[in-house]
């Protein structure tokens with residue numbers, strides 16, 4: 001199976017450790033994955049803000065970069081959701097039949113990381129070690145757009161040393177929402193403040209989620225409030241071992 | 245009654261004001277939290293809920309596909325049973341029809357059954373300009389009307405008010421509108437309801453004309469259906485000599501067996517009850533009563549023409565999407581500037597009124613984090629997030645001739661993101677800028693990463709409340725290349 005990793009633009013530019021963790025993890029599980037260097041972004045920032053014409057060249061770049069792979073793994077529920085649900089809309093808008101065909105070919109091969117681990121590789125124990133008290137926030141797009149269900153929790157429960165505590169009102173949106181975070185900044189932070197409060201209520205040292213964009217928002221609030229709670233991508237937790 | 249949504253600021257500004265009202269937020273969080281829990285419990289009892297949702301969506305879709313035929317059938321059934329059918333293209337026409345019926349019967353007051361359609365067309369205000377007073381008889385509508393306030397929820401228009409506030413409104417305002425509130429009125433719900441009951445009884449017994457909407461209109465028999473909880477509706481529907489019903493053209497269901505599906509979906513989704521206390525149905529005119537039905541378009545055919553947006557016409561106004569919406573929960577309904585607030589309002593208003601003409605309406609598709617809770621709750625499976633994104637693209641397209649700063653930013657982002665080499669360069673620039681900016685921000689975030697200082701506009705929109713980690717010195721792709729892993 002030819003596997004590629006879609007690192008995502010925000011991970012590439014802001015959270016390179018998450019991309020590195022995905023490769024560490026996959027290698028440990030025996031998967032030799034590529035980083036197609038022509039990749040950039042899934043075009044979600046444009047699509048969700050309403051700029052469909054601007055999304056077309058980005059989607060085109062996506063299908064070109066990932067052509068020929070059997071599976072494309074991404075550490076982002078949001079980007080996986082965007083590829084699966086929005087690329088066809090963008091292709092239709094472009095009026096380019098070849099692009100539409102390429103999208104139909106590529107989109108179904110995109111897996112969010114936990115889907116790939118649990119459904120394709122069939123593992124929940126990835127041999128990780130992380131001796132901390134952790135709470136998990138299911139991001140909206142992984143929860144509702146993709147329906148990853150309890151896969152992330154099943155993976156976390158197998159991590160040695162990890163003390164998993166339940167997050168109150170976990171399925172409520174953190175308020176990030178892409179450009180919503182700036183277009184409706186006050187409402188966004190009001191939602192995030194409630195999420196941060198719930199995180200503090202758990203007494204966890206680390207908040208884990210499968211989307212760095214949501215963590216950027218919640219982590220930014222937790223840091224501004226000087227709570228001392230750290231945010232981490234799920235991939236980085238799963239990549240940790242006793243040796244490293 | 246002078247309160248009006250006209251001239252409301254765009255959503256972000258209206259929301260900002262609402263967010264600073266802590267009493268409002270407490271009232272809303274409490275009310276939506278309670279109803280959310282009730283809904284979840286009764287929906288959980290129904291094993292085939294998902295099948296019911298699909299059936300509801302399918303019936304509505306099929307009906308909308310042949311709406312013209314169903315409407316003609318409805319008109320015929322109604323006329324055969326002695327009702328008079330009127331067609332209204334817009335709000336002004338509909339209001340004029342109702343006013344002229346009132347004038348024909350020389351009435352200067354009407355009682356009203358809670359109805360979204362009549363609020364949408366501003367009927368009470370239009371009647372007032374013609375010297376006709378319209379009395380709301382639903383408890384929550386009465387509170388809004390007496391308080392000279394605006395509705396903030398589809399089902400519970402006074403959801404933003406608590407008991408103490410309601411007591412004040414009753415004590416201050418009831419006397420001018422009819423029977424005054426008792427002097428010793430407390431804020432116990434039973435006493436408040438009792439005061440409203442006595443106040444309204446006088447009006448039910450006096451009124452010669454009533455105005456209603458309809459939750460459903462069954463084409464095969466010309467039957468209008470109103471579901472309610474308080475029984476005030478039944479009083480209005482049966483006592484007066486003249487009954488005028490204003491019905492949106494999307495309220496149609498072809499047959500009684502179709503109705504069956506919705507009478508299961510609606511109460512569980514709206515009030516969290518297995519069944520609503522009162523269901524009234526009437527077909528045409530009954531003895532001693534004159535019946536009129538105003539079939540209202542007011543933008544519905546415009547919505548129907550939108551192939552992604554038309555699913556919004558399936559809406560049965562249950563309000564489940566409002567109660568689960570995290571944005572609505574914090575901003576309340578007034579921020580949406582319309583009688584249709586919350587997720588459904590964010591799509592319905594632009595669909596009915598069109599995009600690109602009004603900044604307030606254009607702001608609504610952006611009043612969502614796209615979390616998807618509304619879609620999950622909607623009993624007729626309206627994919628609200630999908631429609632929101634679609635409407636955003638319509639808003640953007642409507643403004644393409646005069647691009648805003650945002651459009652310029654999106655164009656450049658698109659240019660950078662269409663090519664990995666350009667992105668690589670941009671990331672290198674970010675790394676440099678980050679190292680520079682990082683010097684100003686001394687703060688270290690939990691986990692050891694340095695934070696940037698506060699950013700200038702538009703970055704301030706983010707950094708006012710949230711720390712921003714400094715960009716890493718090396719992007720992922722730069723690391724990958726350096727490691728020679730290509």
Ligand code: SF4
Pocket residue numbers: 513558559560561562563564565566588618621622623624625626
């Ligand atoms: S959109 Fe769906 S959930 Fe919202 S009011 Fe309409 S039917 Fe109810």
